[in-house]
Amino acid sequence: MLLDQDIRKAGVQICSRCIYDERVSGITFDADGVCNYCHQVDRLKEEFGTGSSTGEASLQAIVEEIKKAGRGKPYDCIIGVSGGTDSSYMVYLAKEWGLRPLAVHYDNTWNSAIATENIRKVLSALDVDLYTHVVDNKEADDIFHSFFKSGVAEIESSTDLALAETMYRAAWKFRIRYVLEGHSFTTEGITPVGRNYFDGKYIQSIHRLFGTRKMKSYPLMTFRRMLWWTAAARIRKIRPFWYMNYSKERAKGFLEQRFGWKYYGGHHLENRMTAFLHSIYLPGKFSTDMRNNTLAALAREGALSREEAWAEYNTPPVVEDELVSYFKKRLGITDEEFDQKMSEPPRAWWEFPTYKKRFELFRPVFAVLSKANLVPMSFYLKYCFPAPIEK
Structure with missing residues (x-):
C-alpha cells in the first residue's frame, strides 16, 4: 500500500500505533514500537472507564452531584464556549442531562464571524445565558x-489561561461549584508540553x-489565584467526554443538523x-504541526x-485568505519585522520565568486536587513533572 510505504520511508521512528514520531517532545517507544503517549491514554481510559458502563455510571453520579449542589441557584454549572464543536456539543449534552448551565466566553476580539454565530445559534436554541469577558482589544493585541x-511558540497562550480564569470568576460570582470542559483525550490526546506551555508567570x-x-x-491567573480557586473555593473541573464514547465527527454532524451550526474549516x-x-506561525517558524495531536488520537482509536x-498530517494546513495580512495590520507589524521574526531562531518557554518548578514542587498537592477533579x-500529568528540555 502506497501510504504504508510513505510511513516506512519517513526517515524518523513513528509510533506503531499512532503517528507520533521521534520529534515529539519527551517521546519514548517500548519494545513493540508503541509510544509512551499511547500508554498514557490507555491508563486514562482505564482510570476513567472511558466509553464503558463504569464510566457512564461515574458520569451520571457526577451529574447528580452537580444538580444537588446547584439547588436554589439560577445555574448549576459553567461551560466555556468558543463556537467550536466540543464546547457547543457540551452545552447541548448538559441540557439533555437536565443541568442548568451558564455559558462563559472569553473574547480576545479575534473571533471569526462563524464562531460568533455558532455561539448565538446554539445558546439561543437551548435557552442558555451567556457571560462574556471582553478584554480591551489594544491590550490583548499588545x-x-x-x-x-519574544520568538516563543505559545503566541496564543494568553487566551487559554484567560478563559480558565474567566470561568472561575463567573463560577464565584454566581456561587457555582462545577465547571464542565469539552475536552476529550481520546479525540485530541494530551498535548506534549514541549512547545505548548503556559502559566500566569510566563505570560506576565x-x-x-x-x-x-x-x-x-486581561484576567491573569497567578499561582496564588489558582490555588485559591482550586484548594480554597474548591471549584471542580469536570471533563465529561473523558468518561464517554465521544465522537467529534458525530457531534459535528448533529450540531449542523440540529442548530444550523457551521464548521469553520479545521481544528482550532x-x-x-x-x-x-x-496554520502559519508554528509550521513556519517551529516546523511544528499541532494537527498531529488530533490525527494521532484518531489513529490510536481506529477512527x-x-x-x-x-x-x-503531511498535507499543508488550511490557511485562511489574507490571514497573514490581517495579523500584521492588526498588530501594527511591518513586512520587514514579520519576516525577521519568522526567520529568527526560535526561543522556548524555559528561557523565561514560569511557575513550572513551583508546580513540580507542589506535585503532591496537585495529585490530590486532580483526584478530586479540582484541577484537570x-x-x-503535563505540568507537575520535569519536562524534557529541547536543545
Whole structure:
C-alpha cells in the first residue's frame, strides 16, 4: 500500500500505533514500537472507564452531584464556549442531562464571524445565558505582539489561561461549584508540553519584557489565584467526554443538523489568532504541526488508519485568505519585522520565568486536587513533572 510505504520511508521512528514520531517532545517507544503517549491514554481510559458502563455510571453520579449542589441557584454549572464543536456539543449534552448551565466566553476580539454565530445559534436554541469577558482589544493585541516579538511558540497562550480564569470568576460570582470542559483525550490526546506551555508567570514575564501597555482588563491567573480557586473555593473541573464514547465527527454532524451550526474549516480554526498559530506561525517558524495531536488520537482509536492520518498530517494546513495580512495590520507589524521574526531562531518557554518548578514542587498537592477533579488530570500529568528540555 502506497501510504504504508510513505510511513516506512519517513526517515524518523513513528509510533506503531499512532503517528507520533521521534520529534515529539519527551517521546519514548517500548519494545513493540508503541509510544509512551499511547500508554498514557490507555491508563486514562482505564482510570476513567472511558466509553464503558463504569464510566457512564461515574458520569451520571457526577451529574447528580452537580444538580444537588446547584439547588436554589439560577445555574448549576459553567461551560466555556468558543463556537467550536466540543464546547457547543457540551452545552447541548448538559441540557439533555437536565443541568442548568451558564455559558462563559472569553473574547480576545479575534473571533471569526462563524464562531460568533455558532455561539448565538446554539445558546439561543437551548435557552442558555451567556457571560462574556471582553478584554480591551489594544491590550490583548499588545500581549499577542509581545509573544510574537519574544520568538516563543505559545503566541496564543494568553487566551487559554484567560478563559480558565474567566470561568472561575463567573463560577464565584454566581456561587457555582462545577465547571464542565469539552475536552476529550481520546479525540485530541494530551498535548506534549514541549512547545505548548503556559502559566500566569510566563505570560506576565513575556509581556513585561516585550509589551508596551499595562495589563488592566486581561484576567491573569497567578499561582496564588489558582490555588485559591482550586484548594480554597474548591471549584471542580469536570471533563465529561473523558468518561464517554465521544465522537467529534458525530457531534459535528448533529450540531449542523440540529442548530444550523457551521464548521469553520479545521481544528482550532474558530478564532483567527488561533488559526494563525496553527496554520502559519508554528509550521513556519517551529516546523511544528499541532494537527498531529488530533490525527494521532484518531489513529490510536481506529477512527482513521495510521496511513490515512499520516497522509493528512503531511498535507499543508488550511490557511485562511489574507490571514497573514490581517495579523500584521492588526498588530501594527511591518513586512520587514514579520519576516525577521519568522526567520529568527526560535526561543522556548524555559528561557523565561514560569511557575513550572513551583508546580513540580507542589506535585503532591496537585495529585490530590486532580483526584478530586479540582484541577484537570491533564494539568497534573503535563505540568507537575520535569519536562524534557529541547536543545
